[in-house]
Amino acid sequence: xxxxxxxxxxxxxxxxxxVRQPDVYGYETLDNxxxxxxxxxxxxxxxxxxxxxxxxxxxxEAIHAARLDGSFAIIINPAAYTxxxxxxxxxxxxxxxxxxxxxxxxxxxxxxxRHHSYVSLRADGIIAGFGTQGYQIALNAVINAGAYE
Numbered sequence: 001x002x003x004x005x006x007x008x009x010x011x012x013x014x015x016x017x018x019v020r021q022p023d024v025y026g027y028e029t030l031d032n033x034x035x036x037x038x039x040x041x042x043x044x045x046x047x048x049x050x051x052x053x054x055x056x057x058x059x060x061e062a063i064h065a066a067r068l069d070g071s072f073a074i075i076i077n078p079a080a081y082t083x084x085x086x087x088x089x090x091x092x093x094x095x096x097x098x099x100x101x102x103x104x105x106x107x108x109x110x111x112x113x114r115h116h117s118y119v120s121l122r123a124d125g126i127i128a129g130f131g132t133q134g135y136q137i138a139l140n141a142v143i144n145a146g147a148y149e
Contacts, residue, residue, distance in 0.1 A: 004045060006142060007066035008037060008135070009059055010052035011079030017104075017132070028132040040139055048139075056081055056088065063091040073098040075138045082107075082117045092122040098145065100138040103128035 010030060018029035034050040041048035049071075051062045059081065066074050074095060081088050082103070092099055101119050106129030120126055125141055127134040 005047045005049070005069060005071040006041065006073045006075065006139065007062065007069075007071040008034070008048060008050040008139075009062055009074060009076040009078075010050070011059060011077055011081050012054040014077060014079055015052050015054070033132050033135050037135060037139055040136065040143075044143055046143070056085055060087055060091045063088070063095055066097075067095045071095075071097060073100065073142045075100045075102060075135065075142070076119065077102040077104070077135070078117075078119050082119050084118070086118055089118040089122055092119065098124050098142060100124060100141060101126045102134045102138050104131055104134060105129060 014030055017033070030052060037048055037050060051059075053059050053062070059078070063074065063076075074092070074097065076088075076092075076099065078085065078088055078101070082101075099119075099122055101117065101123040103126075107117075117123075117126075125138070127137050127141075130137055
């Protein structure tokens with residue numbers, strides 16, 4: 001495992017952050033989030049890669065790539081696939097590092113179908129309801145857990 005590599009995965013529609021339902025997801029863009037994560041990673045000597053896709057298979061391929069490139073952690077916001085994708089769960093189950101699940105909104109204050117997460121069955125931690133800051137919280141959790149040195 002590469003003790004200095006973190007993979008960040010953003011699911012469907014997150015490319016529309018900043019313009020899609022800002023009352024729920026805020027005004028920060030995905031580029032802003034990724035830039036902030038890169039800056040934090042650089043400060044502590046981590047290599048970080050960020051990837052967004054609206055396609056389930058591409059997210060699964062990115063999880064497989066993280067496994068093969070030796071990433072020690074995946075931070076994932078599976079978005080709507082949270083509630084539907086056994087395939088993403090299966091891919092994460094093949095990943096041996098830490099998995100942190102992130103949700104921008106508090107999914108438990110929303111529609112009932114959002115209360116179930118397949119990804120949570122594999123996640124080592126779940127962060128929800130802190131807005132886009134949840135990604136930074138997840139990265140800090142990975143850093144502070146001592147999972148890398």
